[in-house]
Amino acid sequence: MSYKGKFRVWRGEGGEGRLEDFTVEVNEGEVVLDVIHRLQATQAPDLAVRWNCKAGKCGSCSMEINGKPRLGCMTRMSTFTEDETITVTPMRTFPVIKDLVTDVSYNYQKAREIPSFTPPKDVKPGEYRMQQIDVERSQEFRKCIECFMCNNVCHVIRDHEENKTHFAGPRFLMRIAELDMHPYDVADRKDSAQEDHGLGYCNITKCCTEVCPEHIKITDNALIPMKERVVDRKYDPLVWLGNKIFRR
Amino acid sequence: MTQQTAESPARKQRAQLKVRTLRTDRWWLAPALTFAGLTFFLIYGFWAIFDKSYFVEPYIAPFSSPCLTTACPEGARLFGWAPIGDWFTLPPGLIILGLPAGFRFTCYYYRKSYYRSFWLSPPACAVGEPHKKYTGETRLPLVIQNVHRYFFYGAILIGAVLSYDAILALIHKPAGLGTWILLVNAALIVLYTLSCHSCRHITAGRLNHFSKHPLRYRAWTFVSKLNAKHMQLAWASLFSVMIADFYVRMVAKGVITFPFA
Numbered sequence: 283m284s285y286k287g288k289f290r291v292w293r294g295e296g297g298e299g300r301l302e303d304f305t306v307e308v309n310e311g312e313v314v315l316d317v318i319h320r321l322q323a324t325q326a327p328d329l330a331v332r333w334n335c336k337a338g339k340c341g342s343c344s345m346e347i348n349g350k351p352r353l354g355c356m357t358r359m360s361t362f363t364e365d366e367t368i369t370v371t372p373m374r375t376f377p378v379i380k381d382l383v384t385d386v387s388y389n390y391q392k393a394r395e396i397p398s399f400t401p402p403k404d405v406k407p408g409e410y411r412m413q414q415i416d417v418e419r420s421q422e423f424r425k426c427i428e429c430f431m432c433n434n435v436c437h438v439i440r441d442h443e444e445n446k447t448h449f450a451g452p453r454f455l456m457r458i459a460e461l462d463m464h465p466y467d468v469a470d471r472k473d474s475a476q477e478d479h480g481l482g483y484c485n486i487t488k489c490c491t492e493v494c495p496e497h498i499k500i501t502d503n504a505l506i507p508m509k510e511r512v513v514d515r516k517y518d519p520l521v522w523l524g525n526k527i528f529r530r
Numbered sequence: 531m532t533q534q535t536a537e538s539p540a541r542k543q544r545a546q547l548k549v550r551t552l553r554t555d556r557w558w559l560a561p562a563l564t565f566a567g568l569t570f571f572l573i574y575g576f577w578a579i580f581d582k583s584y585f586v587e588p589y590i591a592p593f594s595s596p597c598l599t600t601a602c603p604e605g606a607r608l609f610g611w612a613p614i615g616d617w618f619t620l621p622p623g624l625i626i627l628g629l630p631a632g633f634r635f636t637c638y639y640y641r642k643s644y645y646r647s648f649w650l651s652p653p654a655c656a657v658g659e660p661h662k663k664y665t666g667e668t669r670l671p672l673v674i675q676n677v678h679r680y681f682f683y684g685a686i687l688i689g690a691v692l693s694y695d696a697i698l699a700l701i702h703k704p705a706g707l708g709t710w711i712l713l714v715n716a717a718l719i720v721l722y723t724l725s726c727h728s729c730r731h732i733t734a735g736r737l738n739h740f741s742k743h744p745l746r747y748r749a750w751t752f753v754s755k756l757n758a759k760h761m762q763l764a765w766a767s768l769f770s771v772m773i774a775d776f777y778v779r780m781v782a783k784g785v786i787t788f789p790f791a
Contacts, residue, residue: 349552377543482668489655
């Protein structure tokens, strides 16, 4: 069953632009990205949209649909009423290149700032021995598809551009937690999580968790455990004393 | 609702939408309900702490337990002790108030809820916050939130005392409605306390080799299951402690008088 859907789509380059109204055919079983593609094919051939897998696994088609960060390919049209106007805008935390395509290089910059996996010097590749229960916490974080919607929705940088220099965002604080929990990683990540990557800016309001299309419990399983590890290192005199006495 | 616009050139490269949010759902409902719920609790707590009808054999109101001064009736004292003596003339509940209040105030779930509903930072996801600057929990006073685990240790003691009170009530008045209200409340308080993120960290969260500590890993697994329900337990125990406290005070005042009260 088809109907004519009402869409408002952000058009423009750089920050300048406007919301343009379109009426476009919507068919049963379609997702928002399908309709954006039909719009491109029939009415706005120069409409820019980034996409790739159409299966919710590449993280390319992140956008904001009715104000909420969503993957265009995973947002079913059946979740809207037929008379509803659907507003589609680019992610609001990152600079716009054109229309729905944003420049997400902030995220790659932050990724580069995190020291990579650092095994002990005396353990060679192929000698790692660990049990499943030792690594399964970190494996949850490996589900990340790098859609960057968590960083987009995080108010620390969404509402405060000036924090981008010293806040890595939930995606990369989760990466730090993943490495810190790894049984074979020996790099000291607790101090740098707080001092260099801005873990203290996180006020655990859980928007990153709410928007994650992979349903990773970013706040409960990565950010809060990492905050607790930082407390061990920096704010808990009993842990400090215990470490001194038992020479841990 | 107009968007606050930062003037930096980088900010101007973002889509210049002149609205605070484009969300069309009722995003304001959750923070509004949270604000109402927490405000109601604060008002009730303020009234309860100064109310003197906190004990009626064998019940003691949770907001005033443990009762540690000589002003407390004999039966209300914990193990019959009054370690604070008679110099403290303010309501006895004030002495221990700091532990459960501090535990909830620094709790990771409550932080989320009041940052959203009272401080609007942010009020909801993808809704602009009204503040021009944001430093989060990096400096005073909010860096003090990191003491949460110490309040957790105190909350364990309070949970134990409330459980003891409920068991005493069960021994002396097993058919009393108040007994069962106190028992349910004690269970919810203990579950909420154990589901705490700091508890999860202390059991084994800080370890990297679960396989070397099987008992701690099992404890962590149990606490993790509880932790997934931390929000629900936070609200359930918040209301249960108010209901239990109010019930005991009403029995003590003689407002509730039926035989199995």
